[in-house]
Amino acid sequence: MSAFSAIGEEQERDRNEYTPGVEPQPTWCPGCGDFGVLKALKGAAAELGLSPEEMLVCTGIGCSGKLNSYFESYGFHTIHGRELPIARAAKMANDGLTVIAAGGDGDNYGIGGNHFMHTARENHDLTHIVFNNEIFGLTKGQTSPTSPKGHKSKTQPHGSAKDPIRPLSMSLNAGASYIARTAAVNPNQAKDIIVEAIEHDGFSHVDFLTQCPTWNKDAKQYVPYIDINESEDYDIDVNDRRSASEMMYETENALHEGTVLTGRYYIDDERLSYQQEKKRIGEMPDEPLAERYFDDDYEWERSHDMWLDKHK
Template sequence: MSDNNSKTTAAQGPAYGDEGVGADGPGCAVGLKAADYKSGKRPVWCAGCGDYGVLNSIFNALAELQVDPDNLAVISGIGCSSRLPGYIKTYGFHGAHGRAVPVACGVKVANPALTVLTVGGDGDGFSIGGGHVSHACRRNIDITYIVMDNEIYGLTKGQISPTSPVGARAKSNPYGTVESPVNPMLLVLAYGGTFVARGYASQPKQLVQLLADGMRHKGLSFIHVLSPCVTFNKAAGYDFFKERVQDMPADHKTDDLMGAMRLAADESRFYTGLFYKSDRPEYTEGLRRSGRKLEAPPPVDIEAMIHQFS
């Protein structure tokens, strides 16, 4: 039928490119600075929001890897942090609440040569969209998923989130929540995430490195970023995190899953850094190995089809 046999690349369009090469492959631009990734639109975030620090770190990580903005897609759901794609000069998809991860999976499978960032908040990723994260991890699909966790619903002006601690008071829980929070790090480690890290919005140097390493990683990278909400969650502001954020113990080995889980489970502090990394085969690569013809896909074989159905 329609598909010709010419070899395509990402820059030529998606159906279908060379095998995914991600951020460090061909098609990268040269000499891009962090500022070159700015869309120029002013963020809607409050002054002091942790998401500014995350956005800046993303700019720097993209520049470090020299990601071509034309071969990048930034996917989000709904929430304060989900407005982030609008601030990057690239292809962005600000979609539906909780559904950033499946949309990102579709983008990556359709065109494995794209670098795919997925961004959102704790509510988007671990409440309404919680059912998707496990499956994206299971597939180990090569997307970088950045969750900006402020332990509150900010866009709707202050209701508890799945990561709010027991006793947290908010408009939706004036007497204090009686539910225990989820622990995103523990969940993703248990789901089989192959690159699991935590950063803090106020530690840009470390965060840039984690983001860049996450984008380099072939497989699902999960980066949990502590990103304070200065307007609706004063209980978990910069002071709160300053006391609790701590670098990973120097002796932690990143292939030690149980060790990573122990550190993630420590509720007295927030360890930051790379918790765990493994080299399980990536999804689109697995498809290629199991017979998906990405390079020069042949047209539909009409006679084979006739044979099969007659």
């Protein structure tokens, strides 16, 4: 009997199934955009019919790191900026899991930026949700990689002298095969985008604008917002890199000028995921590696034996 027999069962799910009994009520500040991420993720999981046992949520440090405490599934609370390598390893060991990596803009675009770049480059099959509130919230309001130039904070009392990171453009240049931006104030779009991101085979990057009413009052509520895929004022071909790049550049400029653009920016359904590439070249088995721990008849392979044989 498989230890992962829950994986693959199609069942109707209710969003309340993803509310844990131990810590059901989030302790985020009133008005925090993180509530929007939790709501969207619950709605997406229910729409996809995923059981909590089919999902793993890896989080970093910060207010966003509490997500796996408030979402009923397997969870791994890592250290600063390290949710992506843990998520990658879990997906490699059990390809049947739906793996979500979630963290803040400081965690993923700053402290863990190198992991972000190479996870996108390798196109690992997981969904990466970045809580982007343009501030370090848990540590009480320091300037983050996405804080706008001139933003005043405890660490930059005279205003930041640095230009902010362009997360969408950075993701495209690094190699992500699904890139979108949504906002906590747009719950329906957020849920639909997370559904698409989970269904996509490859690295899905969702830049999720989450207002911080306590420590970043400049960002307010990220409203009004415009969906670039529905608006007649914007023209984008999400399957074309040049079109996506131009729209991303406009979006990242507009945000700090008071216009919030959201939507799907780039989708490449043709590119193989890292897991698929590894299987193609014979370096990853079709069955989950994790299954071997529950197979008494499996004859374990030792990598050192392979190298020793070559030197005999």
